[in-house]
Amino acid sequence: MLNRTIAPPIIDPVAFDIKLPAYKKYILTNGIEVFAVDMGTEDTLMVNWVFAAGNWFENKKAVAAATNFLLKNGTSKRSAFDINEHFEFYGSYLNRACYNETSEITLHTLSKHINELLPVVAELVQDSVFPQEELNIYAQNAQQRLKVNLQKSEFVAGRLIDAYLFGDNHPYGKYLNLGDYAAVTREDVVSFYNDYYKEGRCVIFVAGKLPKDLIESLEKNFGKLPLKPRSLVAETIQHPLQPAAEKKHYIVNDPDGVQSAIRIARPFPNRKHPDFQKVLVLNNVLGGFFGSRLMGNIREDKGYTYGIYSYLMNFTSESGWMVSTEAGRDVTAETVKEIYIELQQLRDEEIDDEELMMTRNSMIGTILGDLDGPFQVIGRWKNMILNNVDDDYFERGVQIIKTITAKELHELANKYLAPEEFYELVVI
Structure with a gap:
């Protein structure tokens, strides 16, 4: 009989062997x-x-x-x-x-x-x-x-x-x-x-x-x-890219507005690129979940926003890496400044073991939740099939989450988080 006076052992999500049910x-x-x-x-x-x-x-x-x-x-x-x-x-x-x-x-x-x-x-x-x-x-x-x-x-x-x-x-x-x-x-x-x-x-x-x-x-x-x-x-059917020449834009949409929308983004290769799944881990450290650096700094510490996130765009031919938030008009400049500080810190220093483990557990836990039911499972397969990646893509991604090192993430940060590569848009 189960002894309910003894707490069950706590198992980190990274310990689970996750398989995507077959189609x-x-x-x-x-x-x-x-x-x-x-x-x-x-x-x-x-x-x-x-x-x-x-x-x-x-x-x-x-x-x-x-x-x-x-x-x-x-x-x-x-x-x-x-x-x-x-x-x-x-x-x-x-x-x-x-x-x-x-x-x-x-x-x-x-x-x-x-x-x-x-x-x-x-x-x-x-x-x-x-x-x-x-x-x-x-x-x-x-x-x-x-x-x-x-x-x-x-x-x-x-x-x-x-x-x-x-x-x-x-x-x-x-x-x-x-x-x-x-x-x-x-x-x-x-x-x-x-x-x-x-x-x-x-x-x-x-x-x-x-x-x-x-x-x-x-x-x-x-x-x-x-x-x-x-x-x-x-x-x-080819559609050539024509990115804007100017990378910083400030637009007044509502002269009396009290809140600004901030978007800081750079072009990025699509999911077939060998760095894509690795950068998903780096993105999670930056702003991919509630325990991320952007959230901890700009929401929890500074109180500039209710929420700030970063993500890789889900496009097939091209992609982009986006930081997105809304902040008070009076703290807009400081919010933008703090975003770049977080980008720079990822380039300057390797993340520690505790933060890396928290990121791994968050990502694996999210995947476990996303596979809770047939509609979620077919959604994973659909995304892979429409993007023409092989059937091993999911398992490779899980292994990358579990094994990528702080050194690899540091190298990726220096490769992709240079501030001059980002477009900056503020809309009041």
């Missing part, structure tokens, strides 16, 4: 890949269709996002109301999202209802009609949201720093103005839909408690469609 891969008749993770005890299911249809492929701003959003807003057989009613009747949730390289349709449902829902998703992919009135409503709502967001310094800072890093004509850096929504025509949307959805490149991810006939149902509804398998299509 099964299927290929439909038309070549579409299906990556499936069958796990969990609840009768729930997620199906995620990923298309090569992000803003990387559009010739006019806002077309990719508008097309993706309006997929649910009417087919030749169903109105937008009918479509939403159908999914709600079965207690399911259908969402869509548009990113830089990809766009997605995601279905969450009880496993037993999947055969009633897949045909309607296929209908959206092949028979969306994009009514003009729905496009008008979308443009009006998007313009209103943008007007509101443009009053927020953190929103302005988020879009401008990307433009400085990559160029405002690059898919990673371009941002939308009010007139861009009004300029999108139904013909633009239909053309993009025909090229990148009806006959587009697609990959499917499924996770949860999988019904026995799921692959058969996917084959029936999607295996005969004129879709094409995924490929490195983004590499066939």
